[in-house]
Amino acid sequence: MLILSRKLNEKIKIGNDITLTIIEVRGDQVKIGVEAPKHVKVFRQEVFEAIQDENRAAAVSARDDLSVLSGFIGQ
Structure with missing residues (x-):
């Protein structure tokens, strides 16, 4: 498992087509935005x-x- 630290609004790229964005951090909850092609089920x-x-x-x-x-x- 790869473990990464990110701050608010920072991103993680998975391959060429998938981007994860840290949207919000509140206490022990993190909101993550996922941008992926429509054929990729998330x-x-x-x-x-x-x-x-x-x-x-x-x-x-x-x-x-x-x-x-x-x-x-x-x-």
């Missing part, structure tokens, strides 16, 4: 994990549905 970690959990649950459900349906094909 999520907070907890939102990303919730999406992954939902995707896994949907995949299991779809697999179960398919196995039930495959039982009808042989009849």
Whole structure:
């Protein structure tokens, strides 16, 4: 993990297309602006994990549905 220190309005570049800007620092909270191309999805970690959990649950459900349906094909 790379750890960087930045001050208000300073930026971090990730590759050629992504820029992080420190917008506000208040107590233990930091607001960060993210500039990225539209095809790059940007999520907070907890939102990303919730999406992954939902995707896994949907995949299991779809697999179960398919196995039930495959039982009808042989009849």
